[in-house]
Amino acid sequence: MGREGAASRVGMLFQHGALFSAFNVLDNVAFALREQGTLPPEVVRDAALVKLQMVGLKPEHATRMPADLSGGMVKRVALARALIMDPPLLLLDEPTAGLDPSSADDFVALLRELHAALGLTVVMVTHDLDTLFALSTRVAVLADRKVIVTGSPREVTHYPHPFIEHFFLGERGQRAMAPVDTAVTAKET
Incomplete structure (x- = not known):
């Protein structure tokens, strides 16, 4: 084409x-x-x-x-x-x-x-973590000049890497994930 x-x-x-x-x-x-x-x-x-x-x-x-x-x-x-x-x-x-x-x-x-x-x-x-968690079904995280992990937003937050820990699991990331955590808990009950 x-x-x-x-x-x-x-x-x-x-x-x-x-x-x-x-x-x-x-x-x-x-x-x-x-x-x-x-x-x-x-x-x-x-x-x-x-x-x-x-x-x-x-x-x-x-x-x-x-x-x-x-x-x-x-x-x-x-x-x-x-x-x-x-x-x-x-x-x-x-x-x-x-x-x-x-x-x-x-x-x-x-x-x-x-x-x-x-x-x-x-x-x-x-x-923008709020946008990422609101819209994404799959995420590819770029750090160290390469894709370090791919998966669901929840899966990538569990990948052991300093960038992930700082970006996703810091205070800002925890706030952005709170609505996702609430939705997951609601689905599980």
């Missing part, structure tokens, strides 16, 4: 959105589909509006410029753009970076809903 085929099968959400500053929201979302040149402009526009709706944005947001958006809205527009080609694989680079806790929780809930509704495979890079 050629490059075009691969590009249409992978959506990418960049850490800071990477929106085109000279394009409004609609044009940012529609960009890849429009560049393909195979669909009429009104179909591209309608598809972009559907993706905006999928990520919780209203049609009136379509004419706004990236500089006029909040951080959470930038993430949502960038997510809509990543989904415009209906990719089966979605790559996320620090999806909640720069968001306040409430916006991060909302974005995690949106990602969970889209994952379930669209049947996407999602690969995420994150240092």
Whole structure:
């Protein structure tokens, strides 16, 4: 398969959105589909509006410029753009970076809903333990310039390594795991 085929099968959400500053929201979302040149402009526009709706944005947001958006809205527009080609694989680079806790929780809930509704495979890079425990079914931990362990979030926390102990089992990690521990206990009873 050629490059075009691969590009249409992978959506990418960049850490800071990477929106085109000279394009409004609609044009940012529609960009890849429009560049393909195979669909009429009104179909591209309608598809972009559907993706905006999928990520919780209203049609009136379509004419706004990236500089006029909040951080959470930038993430949502960038997510809509990543989904415009209906990719089966979605790559996320620090999806909640720069968001306040409430916006991060909302974005995690949106990602969970889209994952379930669209049947996407999602690969995420994150240092946010709350996001990791909320969304991940498998984790690969990178340390010492290599993957040191893979498994469920719970399994990797039991791997004996100084990085694991510091990152996952420190105070911050314990707070992030608390909801997971509660859910596991509830399932076991």
